Amino acid sequence: MNKSDVKHLLEAIKKNDITIEDAVKIIEDLPYKDLGFAKIDNARELRVGYPEVIYCEGKTVEQVKSIVQYMLTKENNILATRASEEMFLAVREICADAKYNSLGRTITVRKKEEILTESYIAIVSAGTSDLPIVEEAAETANILGNRVERVIDVGVAGIHRLFSKLDIIRGAKVVIVIAGMEGALASVVGGLVDKPVIAVPTSVGYGANFGGLSALLSMLNSCASGVSVVNIDNGFGAAYNASMINKL
Amino acid sequence: MNKSDVKHLLEAIKKNDITIEDAVKIIEDLPYKDLGFAKIDNARELRVGYPEVIYCEGKTVEQVKSIVQYMLTKENNILATRASEEMFLAVREICADAKYNSLGRTITVRKKEEILTESYIAIVSAGTSDLPIVEEAAETANILGNRVERVIDVGVAGIHRLFSKLDIIRGAKVVIVIAGMEGALASVVGGLVDKPVIAVPTSVGYGANFGGLSALLSMLNSCASGVSVVNIDNGFGAAYNASMINKL
Amino acid sequence: MNKSDVKHLLEAIKKNDITIEDAVKIIEDLPYKDLGFAKIDNARELRVGYPEVIYCEGKTVEQVKSIVQYMLTKENNILATRASEEMFLAVREICADAKYNSLGRTITVRKKEEILTESYIAIVSAGTSDLPIVEEAAETANILGNRVERVIDVGVAGIHRLFSKLDIIRGAKVVIVIAGMEGALASVVGGLVDKPVIAVPTSVGYGANFGGLSALLSMLNSCASGVSVVNIDNGFGAAYNASMINKL
Amino acid sequence: MNKSDVKHLLEAIKKNDITIEDAVKIIEDLPYKDLGFAKIDNARELRVGYPEVIYCEGKTVEQVKSIVQYMLTKENNILATRASEEMFLAVREICADAKYNSLGRTITVRKKEEILTESYIAIVSAGTSDLPIVEEAAETANILGNRVERVIDVGVAGIHRLFSKLDIIRGAKVVIVIAGMEGALASVVGGLVDKPVIAVPTSVGYGANFGGLSALLSMLNSCASGVSVVNIDNGFGAAYNASMINKL
Amino acid sequence: MNKSDVKHLLEAIKKNDITIEDAVKIIEDLPYKDLGFAKIDNARELRVGYPEVIYCEGKTVEQVKSIVQYMLTKENNILATRASEEMFLAVREICADAKYNSLGRTITVRKKEEILTESYIAIVSAGTSDLPIVEEAAETANILGNRVERVIDVGVAGIHRLFSKLDIIRGAKVVIVIAGMEGALASVVGGLVDKPVIAVPTSVGYGANFGGLSALLSMLNSCASGVSVVNIDNGFGAAYNASMINKL
Amino acid sequence: MNKSDVKHLLEAIKKNDITIEDAVKIIEDLPYKDLGFAKIDNARELRVGYPEVIYCEGKTVEQVKSIVQYMLTKENNILATRASEEMFLAVREICADAKYNSLGRTITVRKKEEILTESYIAIVSAGTSDLPIVEEAAETANILGNRVERVIDVGVAGIHRLFSKLDIIRGAKVVIVIAGMEGALASVVGGLVDKPVIAVPTSVGYGANFGGLSALLSMLNSCASGVSVVNIDNGFGAAYNASMINKL
Amino acid sequence: MNKSDVKHLLEAIKKNDITIEDAVKIIEDLPYKDLGFAKIDNARELRVGYPEVIYCEGKTVEQVKSIVQYMLTKENNILATRASEEMFLAVREICADAKYNSLGRTITVRKKEEILTESYIAIVSAGTSDLPIVEEAAETANILGNRVERVIDVGVAGIHRLFSKLDIIRGAKVVIVIAGMEGALASVVGGLVDKPVIAVPTSVGYGANFGGLSALLSMLNSCASGVSVVNIDNGFGAAYNASMINKL
């Protein structure tokens, strides 16, 4: 409920178009649906421009299924991230159209086919082991209505692979860079493009990698100026952010 | 030197419009000016859309002065960050127009007055102690040609202060949130706007703050989806990034 | 054995009402029951006002069962935390009344039905994944004789959900806030109520969450003043503490 | 502005007792005073029961003085923490009654003499080096209207010192334990009293103390159940929290 | 081979009692037996007073068996730590006298029955969950020829349990204190006895325990002076060290 | 493609020996083979002197098999590290000559038998548990064409074992030291030889070892000057580096 | 007051040799002297065998002086550690005999000349930069009545220096090893002697030394079995501990 909504409500109260009791109820009922174990944020699209997404980690299969079931009563597309195959099978029982990306671990349901943006998001990744995060990001960007171009396996150990794809990267409106180990790719790309770069450190690597910490610190300390960072392995967050920028 | 430049050069070689020796020299001379202790990146504006910025930390007063002196021979506006007052005084000797923001510790020289963008960047901060980073960000955003709106001292301990300024924040094209301590402001703002949020953790706080680590981790783990993060106290990086987005 | 007990004992010695040998024995026998692998703290209720609780982590099923068996000979209610289902089944063999909360992983045995307090403890949580800790806290608070109100899934990403429940939260005598990820909920609630807030960071989240460290640091650095913190995932400790306050 | 205030306002609108424009202004003007570099939270006493406190770290002398100047126009007592002597001298220029506790680094101004509570807060500390935090906590508790009893230098290396003071500690309504090094005092006290214990780790110690981290972790992992923790060296936060509990 | 051995060897060379080639061989053959994948340190008893111990972690069942097989050809008692049950079964095939302590995960073979020391080592532990480390320490101390007294489950949350056993603890020549969580027991015991205390932090606990780090830091920062520390869960190391002291 | 290659290409363009379109294609096609999920770096041998190695961690069995299948079409020897037995079995289906080192977890295929270097690499390790890393390093060094001498189980706790092998170690052209726990072996060897030492910390150990961190820090802080360090458990990296040095 | 003291007191009460009031007073007065800001632990010598030591860090010059002044009224020798020169000058005003070790930063006052033990403590250190800790340890050991032998600058980078002093080290009853950087000396010495080794990590070093953390972890993970560890730079603690052992 934005500012002008509030103004209308106040005016309606004044004009006796609505009782105070009803006004209180509207404010109470509007913003979310209470499922007992969760409160679905209905007002979210109004407020931040995107429908709520189901983050499955730490939820039971039954909880995920219930949330999807409620969401199916609405008009929005549905995205669930960090979903196990078992969750997908449960969801498919109530929704034959649901799709599963087993690498990216996403469930998607398309209620309306959005026209994709003309400008695109480039998703650039360092190694084969980063592919699950690439897929999570790509599925998220897609369902939010963005065209996506993948540029994979172009880590800096063989930097000519990156240079051969520079045109695709430079053509994007916003760039997501996904890398584990030392995460140097973010800095190198950041120094080569004039577009915002969103860096995703991944937990790929071993030893003093510390679950992605090395790539995270690397990206936060990037000597290239246009780089911002999201959490380790957070392909969803990067894509969500990139979508906001791509649609400006 | 972008792709079409290279193509023209190759064609010139073919047509004998240029000797191979000269072509080699062009490629060697074009990209930067070597000052001995530093290589000024002349090609940077072509490549990433912005002139190079002087990061003063770890440089001597003389080095900063020399770099400015060289830059004054070009047409670009000049920005130096993390500059001490002593550095400013040295710069002013060779450039009477230089300005110093003592809170934000920036030196700026305006060679051409850019018309500011119509859309603006909102810079939102939690407490009075975050002001130095606010100023660094604002000076950076300004010299890069962006209109800026400051919303300061609206930390979540008195959340009504934030709500009273929501219109300004929601009117921005991109939002920078600057907060120390627990950095909760980034998540709260991220949940209230439909624009990209760039979070800057600050080293404000004490005890288990660990020089900004608590705010940094907080922001990386934000439950709000549209939040990306730059390094601790990196007001410059946030503004640079925001400028890229604001100008899309 | 408090100060006046000691005085009585000394007077009894003086009056020859008791031999020195017996006096020594009393002091030795009073405080605990030795089960060989554990010493049950009988004096605990006298000393700190609550019966001992069985923390099951790191104990074998047999050890848990033996401790419960001994406790059943006393009049107190019994609480076991971090109990596996296997432990519960073993306990039920010797006590048909035992109850298991599978989400909160607690075993409870009620030997006497306490009248609950009139004032209540509000347990506020950020997301669905925090529910196990909510349940551990609620079971603990209940068996210690407190009325409890749950306010769940009100994380700051959709802050209107929290505001719609402010009355319940403000009506409590003490508030427990349970949140993972960036733990911002503790600061926001702390800024809105005039009651002590006990914050429980949870290990919910991923990446740079580091097993709850991000929420822990966040809560310790809260900019709201009335917030104190217990260990990560320690719903029991928070409820125990809240019970002490609620019963003042 | 609590719920009934809002109701009255809505009713006034309906009865035409107030115009919508005026109602908007009330809501906008009520909550804080904007000093330019800071927003004084006027509504805070209504909302969380205590006036705002000035945290001086990271503020300039001039800023602290301005905030005090504004606050002197109100009826509330004033407390500034982490204040330098220079700040105190600046404040005394505009307020002859201001008092400075040089060990605890607090400035206090008493506009009204509150009657202290009958119940008291016990402040227990481990060593001489913890005294600055003891003083910060005691000054805070006092100006918030609480009776305080100090029990200092009773660290566990000579545990009989602690036992000799148990009566004072057990007589309190709430106990603050302040300790550096290994912070064991919190666990020992927590095991001996039936009152809530708020533990304050201090940065006292050396080597693997890591600025108070050892005491912080120790207290968070306390085997005694009624212990909650505030930030390292945060005597103010502990006292604020204890005051809330003491006044229940 | 100590100094006087070398002297004798040199004299023998001089007197032609031994050829240089033979002398070289002696020096080469004396110190260890090479099993291919391991070098058994035969000289160890001469050098540091104790036979080598088999640390099983990271070794295969076959490797452990082979080392025991070789050792059985010597006169020394055998101790293997961190041994799985599978390893024990393999060892028993070649040595019917081998004994397994399943809690402490030790294999012992007694080739000669040592007379135990009169003075004893007290092993004091905080909770039931610390028992595996207690057993590892006790088995080690025993096979090295020391009398041992266990004082278990006397953590500081119920400090009277500790005081009731002070005589046993004070009667020891050296004290081992084993505790997880906040490890406060080491400081309390260290403040009560006039004997060296060896502290063993355990990984018992949860949340901000970080695998024993909290207890480790606690013990290193002990305010009691006679406390030294070994690695987390290193019951063997503590007992080995205590044995050295006990036998002085 | 090195500098002179580029020169030839430019000259060919000038002489019309090649069209610009073809020149572009050459540059585009030369450097790697795109397998869809990976880009095989064909130019790598030209550029850094060694064929690409397959790092199997995070790759699926199918991906590893596909990469090997492609590589079999080339003349180079093949090395895959961190390979599971399942991966080996899949590879053997398409290449009967493939060999598996189950301790070192490497797959090797020899397409041409290289003559080993005369100078050798000494691989020195501290304990039996370090053997898997020893094997990874040895397999890597071998397939890169180096003679290898292993000196195992010579940790500093029995330093005479090390001294008895000093001749072998000192005879090497470069030394790899592999050690877990406190990693002291690297410093001791570094102080005894006049050759470069490459230290490999291993994750062997427990407690405050923190997955190899203790050995890593130890080796980075070595008081011996000729020691450099690779990542924890990175036997491959050490051998690769040593091979470069050995072949100088 | 040990057990038999208590027994005598109880018997005295019974025989009316003492009134209960007086008995209470004895127990209350015996254990410490309250100086207001500190409680001097008089019972400490009875309890743990050594007089209390003044740890000066975090104390004011006046506080140190006052504590010394009180202690001068007793018969014990006085030791103050971490004392600044300013503190020493203040102490010398009231005690002309006070001595200052400026390297070790200790103040000592000898009230009675103890006969030193025949057995000695060897203090072994790695480098010149470790000398301050060597001196703190030596002064402590001396005033506690122990003979001391220093073996300095024998770090493992030139291990022959250590071997040339092995006789002195092996002749000690207990060995203190003081080392910074990677702390390898503790393991090497631990593998060469049959006496308890107390390791002191120092903060000497740079970079990834992290204020002594590398040496601390190294020593805790020592592969040699008889090594226990005290806090970083804690020469006092090591000497105190060693004194206990040396006097057994």
Add this chain to the structure above:
Amino acid sequence: MNKSDVKHLLEAIKKNDITIEDAVKIIEDLPYKDLGFAKIDNARELRVGYPEVIYCEGKTVEQVKSIVQYMLTKENNILATRASEEMFLAVREICADAKYNSLGRTITVRKKEEILTESYIAIVSAGTSDLPIVEEAAETANILGNRVERVIDVGVAGIHRLFSKLDIIRGAKVVIVIAGMEGALASVVGGLVDKPVIAVPTSVGYGANFGGLSALLSMLNSCASGVSVVNIDNGFGAAYNASMINKL
């Protein structure tokens, strides 16, 4: 003293060419000179091929001067690192030829002019702020007899600067890469050359740089294979190592 030296000595003993007492003295006197506070390692050049270097951090001016004074009696060149200007002035009093590099903080004395190697060490650095480490490395490499080529300010944010210098880098026998912030330069260079790369992380940067930790982890996790790492800011160690390799 190497193996053949020992053999000669043994033969001399046998032939009565030398008494046993004298032989003992030789072994005792040969290896180092004892200055009281330090033991100069005379045998070092024999053992590891280079004279000892003076590491000045933590040494007093007088100590540095004394060590130099002793060294001047020998024929070797002298290098002191981390030397303050005050130390240099003290050294110059006794040695007019001493030279000071104020940026690199080294003192050098050349007793013999070595002929530099033909092959060279390339020292590549990312930014101006890394220059002090560049200088420390270059001075070290020079005095050890190596030709050096500096390639400075070629960080990856403007990667074309690096490519323009590739020929110099590729022409080296061994490459040192010095970089702070995210340290990506090491990976990029490592992927472009076929020579060993020694990476030096520097403490340049701010925020989540943590004193060089980000660059350190980055370099340890480098995706390029031929990279090994030395301690943060350890230009000396890198050059020492590089010199060993360059002289193979």
